[in-house]
Amino acid sequence: MRSYAGPHVSTPPVPEWSAAEIERLLAPVVRELMPPTALSTLPYDLNAGVPDRETLPWRELAAAATRVLEADPGGALTYGGAQGYEPLRAWIAARQAQETGLALDAAHITLTSGSAHAIDNIAATFVAPGDVVVVGAPTYPGALRTFRARGARLVAVPQDDDGLQMAPLAAALERQRASGAPAKLIYVIANYDNPSGSTLPLRRREELARIAARHRALVVEDDAYTGIDLEGPPPPSLFGVAGGQGMLRIGTFSKTIATGLRVGWVVASPAMIERLVYMRFDNGSSPLLHRMVLAYLQSGAHERHVAMLRDLYRERRDAAAAALVEQCEPYLTFRKPAGGFFHWLRLRDGLDAVAVARAAAQRGVAVTPGRNYFAAGGGEGNLRLVYSALPVARLQEAIALLGAALAEVASDGGERAVDGGTGGA
């Protein structure tokens, strides 16, 4: 494989490496993993779960950056330790304490490079090859990849409109225990699930906490979307319901401030936090970003910004819902989520989501087919549609184009085979 031209310095030259040789040296897991979700470059992006780009609080963040660099350049620009900036951890702990009624402080928090990195940090600490991790069907594909990269065996538990179903969860855990491979982690997005938009009701949270405790499985509560509350506050967190026992709760500023910050966290007992910090190999995240985020949070701008975002995304969610009913009604159903960024669409029986996504892409619209979100098959009849990133008029245009794509696929035999049609939540 000649990947370089130009005069080589080497005498004698080193023999070339072939692509096949390099492939043979890869850790085997690299070849087993599915690819990550790609970013789209299509004109209508209903694919990337990101905040609106026009309302990002960049002026306040720029001012915050200048402020913290002026105040303590050495602190902002020198290694801050693997657990992250203590005052920001204390700020997060105070919020979490308020929500849960538990006594939490900076020792209960470790800062990560976004919530995806928090999942990786948890996987590095708790998942050995062959360990069983229970996930929703559907769930966030980044979590599936991350757990699999550590050699986890994933057990998928079906979701309905109210999220993870408790009877199948209990049965799966019993089965695992009986088989001699008890589940170690249960990964769940209780608020505004990615992709299904579902929110776990309080009764299910209480039951999940009891089931997990009975099986001594740790619960990883991924709270990436909390804050984007479009119908008032969600039920008490799993973390709160369980009194923090056996819980790791993940949070992030990606959805309420900006995905480009890469500032997330884990809340857990200090003993677990210590172990998570122990399993960091990156010399910690950027103290400049930690300090900048804290200065922004303390400026008072954050509360106003999140209130504005809730109004903005509620309007977009509702406009997208109305457009879906108007433009796509015969071909799909969905349920309005109480928060977050997504409409989770169920296609009419037999309509193939991949064919629909392909037809939509030809019209310039990126939507995500459901298959990616299932650890063990399913989702052939689902699409995830992001309503957060585009203004109402663009959303309406995109959904009209999606309607045309649906009509085309429905009319010209883009139906999926019967054995591929069992998926969907």
Place this chain on the structure above:
Amino acid sequence: MRSYAGPHVSTPPVPEWSAAEIERLLAPVVRELMPPTALSTLPYDLNAGVPDRETLPWRELAAAATRVLEADPGGALTYGGAQGYEPLRAWIAARQAQETGLALDAAHITLTSGSAHAIDNIAATFVAPGDVVVVGAPTYPGALRTFRARGARLVAVPQDDDGLQMAPLAAALERQRASGAPAKLIYVIANYDNPSGSTLPLRRREELARIAARHRALVVEDDAYTGIDLEGPPPPSLFGVAGGQGMLRIGTFSKTIATGLRVGWVVASPAMIERLVYMRFDNGSSPLLHRMVLAYLQSGAHERHVAMLRDLYRERRDAAAAALVEQCEPYLTFRKPAGGFFHWLRLRDGLDAVAVARAAAQRGVAVTPGRNYFAAGGGEGNLRLVYSALPVARLQEAIALLGAALAEVASDGGERAVDGGTGGA
């Protein structure tokens, strides 16, 4: 383990988790890893390998942050992809092309959260449990932890004043091949090694490239200190010598700009870069930091800053060397490094580095005992002393205190046992 007080929301409450229960759920590798190097809080820190805090270019970085947020807030604050900001990759590639004479572009670069994270990314991609990684004795302990966390078996090859020794390297690779477990990676810091300060001469670089090629082992060239050139440019990189074949070269802005940025990279063939990007689980590093760094680099301030740093660190290196001769002469020897941040001290036969470090700490001086830097024993007679972080007067005070600590240990039986005295480079 009761880590939380306060009213629990739960009905009925979830039973508590004991620390022992949580320990049992850890991935076994967590219990096998040595702890990471801790940051010191002593008044004289000769421990942390960081740039001088007083001369950090914070004004220019603050201006750069404001500039990139103004120019493209959406781009700076939204996911930038796992490979990182293309124009910054192109800038780095152009520099690397200039140095090596190879045709390199943005496809040959992936951006990481500092060079430590680059090692982790390489380990995730290439190291499966039981794989053999060859390292220097001594070498950077972060690399030892990171490779071990992926289940690597480390094979340590001794260093002398000129770095990694070629005959033992060739012999180790032969032995591994004969045993049926050929080495997969060779990790080396060719310029201004951490901790030994050694620089691999050109002849050894050529030989290393030949040996690695003969054994089809990939070379990981950790170039974290390149740029801190105190005696003119170092010899051509291993990457250049090998024509880029079978090479992964790691770089960072930590030492020439600031450790708090967490912006590093890997240079390799596009096929390898693709695989490294595939094995990212953090949704990429911060595009705000990437853009800020590029704006800073393009401002022209960087060249001036690095020229200033070279003068500053040369002065500190020489002042520390003079103070070591004056204050510590009977107890140790060392060789002036051609660049980087460290003096690597060899204690007089029988003097125990841990005892000396302890005695120094009692006087307020943090220095690092050598043991941490050895994968398979050694270093009992070595100390690493950072000269980059303190001004000359403080360095001189610290080294006078170190001299007193040495005298104390030498006089009152802090000698190490004979069987513990075989280490050192």
